[in-house]
Amino acid sequence: MELEVKDLTKHFPVYERGVILKRKLGDLHAVDRVSFGIRKNETMGLVGESGCGKTTIAKCVLYLEPPSSGEVIFEGKNITQIFKKANRAQVLALRRQMQYIFQNPYASLDPRMTVADIIMEPFEVHRHIPRDQWVNRMYELLRMVGLEKYHAERYPHEFSGGQRQRICIARALAVNPKFIAADEPVASLDVSVRAQILNLLQELQQKLGITYLYISHDLSTVRHICHRVAVMYLGKIVELAETDELFDNPLHPYTVALMSAIPVPDPKLKRHRIILPGEVPSPINPPTGCRFHPRCPRRVDICSKEEPPLIEVQPGHWLACYNPWPPKHVFA
Amino acid sequence: MSTNPILRVEGLRTHFYTFAGVVKAVDGVGLYVNKGETLGLVGESGSGKTVTAQSIMRIVPTPGKIVDGNMEFKGKDLRRLTEAEMQRIRGKEIAYIPQDPTTTLDPVYTVGEQLTEVIVKHQHVSKRYALSKAAELLRSVEIPDPHVRINQYPHELSGGTKQRIAIARALSCEPSLIIADEPTTALDVTIQAQILDLLKALREKFDIAVILITHDMGIVADTCDRVTVLYAGQVCETGTADQVFEKPKHPYTEALLSSVPSLALRKQKLSVIPGNVPNLIQPPTGCRFHPRCFYAQQICVDRDPELEAIGDERMVHCHRWRELDLKSAVAS
Numbered sequence: 001m002e003l004e005v006k007d008l009t010k011h012f013p014v015y016e017r018g019v020i021l022k023r024k025l026g027d028l029h030a031v032d033r034v035s036f037g038i039r040k041n042e043t044m045g046l047v048g049e050s051g052c053g054k055t056t057i058a059k060c061v062l063y064l065e066p067p068s069s070g071e072v073i074f075e076g077k078n079i080t081q082i083f084k085k086a087n088r089a090q091v092l093a094l095r096r097q098m099q100y101i102f103q104n105p106y107a108s109l110d111p112r113m114t115v116a117d118i119i120m121e122p123f124e125v126h127r128h129i130p131r132d133q134w135v136n137r138m139y140e141l142l143r144m145v146g147l148e149k150y151h152a153e154r155y156p157h158e159f160s161g162g163q164r165q166r167i168c169i170a171r172a173l174a175v176n177p178k179f180i181a182a183d184e185p186v187a188s189l190d191v192s193v194r195a196q197i198l199n200l201l202q203e204l205q206q207k208l209g210i211t212y213l214y215i216s217h218d219l220s221t222v223r224h225i226c227h228r229v230a231v232m233y234l235g236k237i238v239e240l241a242e243t244d245e246l247f248d249n250p251l252h253p254y255t256v257a258l259m260s261a262i263p264v265p266d267p268k269l270k271r272h273r274i275i276l277p278g279e280v281p282s283p284i285n286p287p288t289g290c291r292f293h294p295r296c297p298r299r300v301d302i303c304s305k306e307e308p309p310l311i312e313v314q315p316g317h318w319l320a321c322y323n324p325w326p327p328k329h330v331f332a
Numbered sequence: 333m334s335t336n337p338i339l340r341v342e343g344l345r346t347h348f349y350t351f352a353g354v355v356k357a358v359d360g361v362g363l364y365v366n367k368g369e370t371l372g373l374v375g376e377s378g379s380g381k382t383v384t385a386q387s388i389m390r391i392v393p394t395p396g397k398i399v400d401g402n403m404e405f406k407g408k409d410l411r412r413l414t415e416a417e418m419q420r421i422r423g424k425e426i427a428y429i430p431q432d433p434t435t436t437l438d439p440v441y442t443v444g445e446q447l448t449e450v451i452v453k454h455q456h457v458s459k460r461y462a463l464s465k466a467a468e469l470l471r472s473v474e475i476p477d478p479h480v481r482i483n484q485y486p487h488e489l490s491g492g493t494k495q496r497i498a499i500a501r502a503l504s505c506e507p508s509l510i511i512a513d514e515p516t517t518a519l520d521v522t523i524q525a526q527i528l529d530l531l532k533a534l535r536e537k538f539d540i541a542v543i544l545i546t547h548d549m550g551i552v553a554d555t556c557d558r559v560t561v562l563y564a565g566q567v568c569e570t571g572t573a574d575q576v577f578e579k580p581k582h583p584y585t586e587a588l589l590s591s592v593p594s595l596a597l598r599k600q601k602l603s604v605i606p607g608n609v610p611n612l613i614q615p616p617t618g619c620r621f622h623p624r625c626f627y628a629q630q631i632c633v634d635r636d637p638e639l640e641a642i643g644d645e646r647m648v649h650c651h652r653w654r655e656l657d658l659k660s661a662v663a664s
Contacts (some may be wrong), residue, residue, distance in 0.1 A: 050520055218521075237590075261525035267577050268574065269571040273529075
């Protein structure tokens with residue numbers, strides 16, 4: 001495993017604002033004891049609805065948000081400890097290995113910097129290549145993500161969403177990272193442009209050997225780009241498997257419902273659709289037992305009392321459920 | 333072509349007079365909707381979907397102006413009506429469900445006040461009667477505890493509930509046409525499935541015609557009877573959902589269908605539509621899609637094709653539709 005996440009937990013305190021004093025109401029359990037690993041050169045998908053803790057995990061992995069407990073091991077080193085304790089040089093060395101692509105390319109580029117400045121800013125921070133090579137390297141990065149030389153002098157507002165996301169990718173690549181966390185990189189893009197960016201991410205992985213943590217709420221892009229997928233619900237991983245295994249043989253009732261909810265572009269296909277009742281409950285007071293049980297069509301008595309552990313039901317297929325669907329249940 | 337559609341739009345042109353030049357956002361769009369059917373209006377951002385809807389309602393924001401075209405609704409010419417007459421149609425005969433439920437409900441009024449406002453205005457009934465009608469409406473869009481919800485403010489509600497309220501408001505005067513502008517893009521997939529199901533059920537119950545604006549081909553296949561595909565302010569093709577998905581006649585539709593990542597098939601590489609949506613101040617000459625079209629020839633650059641009727645319900649806007657044998661990437 002190139003990257004291992006062990007028992008990662010992140011709680012955000014929630015306060016009530018009084019006149020003079022703040023009173024703590026409780027904790028928002030964004031991520032609760034989540035463990036998984038990513039192999040070298042692999043794309044790991046994290047799927048789930050809004051508020052299930054996908055982004056929080058990515059931020060904790062890169063220590064953009066310090067985790068409440070748990071640890072992250074990258075290439076055998078406990079990086080949570082390094083980020084907490086180490087000096088700036090060591091932290092920067094780690095940052096060169098691990099980069100982040102943000103969700104919204106409209107908000108994550110400084111409107112007052114040209115593309116050249118944006119892509120060369122990492123050189124200035126990290127000083128990992130001599131100054132006389134900066135410009136050449138910047139042009140090389142632009143070419144790598146499919147932009148032209150003349151784009152370097154322009155400002156972000158002159159670009160379309162897809163081109164902006166390319167700039168963000170070029171900026172992340174500027175320090176030759178081994179690992180990139182991509183947080184919904186195509187969610188804000190048009191369908192025809194989405195395919196371009198997904199293909200670019202795949203090409204770069206093959207060329208440069210990058211490991212991705214790919215976060216998305218869109219199962220169809222996940223199926224396309226990921227090698228393994230973890231499905232999350234309310235701060236917990238409920239199912240984790242190889243992509244093909246997960247899509248051909250989903251077991252957890254939430255995974256199955258999620259897949260059946262996606263509209264398929266074929267009017268002839270009449271599917272049995274599982275409509276989940278209600279909405280995702282508040283993570284401040286998550287339901288007892290299995291967090292999915294209030295909406296689950298297959299709940300049994302034990303579900304509301306005890307939390308199901310994540311166990312390996314088949315080689316490589318992990319599941320946290322007391323009453324899963326039978327294997328190879330058909331939902332085509 | 334149907335003999336008696338409830339709404340018929342022909343040659344609609346809506347232009348925006350900006351400092352940078354005239355943006356031809358909608359340039360010759362024609363469409364029709366029959367009683368009780370759902371028409372899908374598909375296209376990428378900037379293709380003129382929303383402006384078409386706004387033109388039908390005559391709520392185009394400044395500096396936009398409807399410059400040409402016929403819009404006939406139940407035998408009335410919508411462009412000739414006075415503002416007062418138009419107000420009697422808006423909300424009562426043609427209702428609008430906007431894209432983002434969080435920004436379209438007024439934060440300073442309760443749900444009940446927002447619903448009764450429409451009812452009192454159009455039906456000349458007492459406030460008390462309107463309030464009981466509002467509670468009934470909330471029940472019909474499957475909101476639990478309508479008597480609690482009716483006194484709540486929008487910020488107390490989740491995105492899905494807010495969208496249900498927007499639907500309830502659209503239904504309040506039993507309109508014969510609903511224009512739903514991307515009603516589920518802001519929602520999670522499981523909630524999206526709930527809302528689409530609700531829209532389908534309500535349409536059947538009240539026999540309402542719906543124009544569903546979306547960029548998601550999956551939603552179209554799932555809910556629409558007929559489809560009109562827009563590109564850069566013009567109609568590419570129109571036909572029944574079965575026809576369009578099985579045998580697209582326009583290269584743009586073909587490209588759009590094959591760039592959608594599909595759950596069913598895992599391909600190595602997504603096919604890509606090269607380039608970006610054109611600038612509508614100076615649209616490409618001839619056919620507006622030619623710079624991105626795989627099949628473009630000299631004639632496509634020189635001359636804008638006619639929107640030709642090719643059979644009962646089908647129209648296509650392409651010089652070469654006769655010779656091209658286009659394939660659908662999604663047909664089963």
